[in-house]
Amino acid sequence: MSVAVASAGARPTARGDNPGMQGAKRRWIAHLDMDAFYASVELLRYPELRGLPVVIGGGRRHQPVMQSDGTRRFARLRDYTGRGVATTATYAARDLGVFSAMGLMKAAQRAPDAVLLPVDFDEYRRYSQRFKAAVAEVTPLIEDRGIDEIYIDLSEVPGVHEPLGHDRHGGVRAVAQEIRNSVARATGLTCSVGVTPNKLLSKIASELDKPDGLTLLTLDELPTRIWPLPVRRINGIGPKAAAKLAALGITTIGQIAAQPRMALVEHFGRGYGAWLHDAAHGRDERPVVTHSEPVSISRETTFERDLHAKADRAVLAAIFTELCEQLAGDLQRKGYVGRTVGIKLRFDDFRTVTRDQTLAQAIADSAEIRRAAGTCLKRVDLSRRLRLLGVRVGTLARAGQRAARPGDQRAGSEHAAAAPADSPELPFG
């Protein structure tokens, strides 16, 4: 009837065991960024739009309509009125001058015939998880940098420091290509990857051959490939710093590199000035910081048909129980207990509502989760039909002594009930 999706929010944990470029160990760091991400995900559902200018940023009223002849009718930018902005645009739309964060009315002037599609974050989040999981199968040292990009430490991947035929860097190039292939296989999407000795340069490199590109750079290539670029290409040089640099006659990265360190310190202060100097010389020792500690764990499900709290009470109650059981299983398997329990509901008008409750004690047991989630549920007006139901446990802590071991499905169950003592009657269930 429905497919449950598990997800985990995350907070960073630093890896202290990566000394950077000091010593003998050479680093290879990749930066991977998906191409026209939201737009590319939409093209998977609407392949007839491939190659056309498409802009993502509409609302529900811009949902494509299936026509009687079996083709879809799409909203066009020229008909748009409102104050919305483009989240992204296909490369065909970018050729017409439409970019992320541009007002849709302005975009309509540049590309009136472009197709306008509504934003569907849930779908982009699903593909985000999917591409990251595909990379994790190749190598686990991944730093999450948002919905469509990651850093990957390739330094320890077997064979990465070896040549391949005439290519001195054939080993690392092959691994990077394997990662790109895995992402494509898992998602049907293309990405661009930069591979260099550090995060700073890889972030720049991944943009050099976008879309669907793989750019490998060594420090020898700094003068030819990096120094001609505008200063803004360095992640960390924003509009203000760029304007100040421009006022000093500095517009390229090479021009920063040509400045004495002290001159930059004089103009930009000790911290930022020194950082500018290092950055322009391609020096960056920051480790790849893996995200493995979840902040919350959740399960949610979108129904095949919209369900009503009264008319579909039994079905909803069963789904609700199942979600709580799955969530308890996730928590116990991963060895966490949590002190906040929340629910997420999406109604047939796509309105999303969340409620949560903080408990006196951390829990991981399905009956306790269900009870707390049930009280949250009682705080929502359930007169509309539901399309989605989700349950979340947050404020996580390690289950400690009682941490779940593999196969130990009962861990956590001895935790005292923390929800209100009287079992409330649920709106359904």
Ligand code: TTP
């Ligand atoms: P980006 O990676 O910056 O852009 P992109 O993936 O669309 O295109 P590119 O091929 O140049 O990488 O951002 C990823 C997604 O984040 C993008 O698809 C939509 C969203 N986004 C916004 O919602 N607002 C913004 O201003 C930007 C820049 C991105």
Ligand code: MG
């Ligand atoms: Mg991108």
Ligand code: MG
């Ligand atoms: Mg990005």
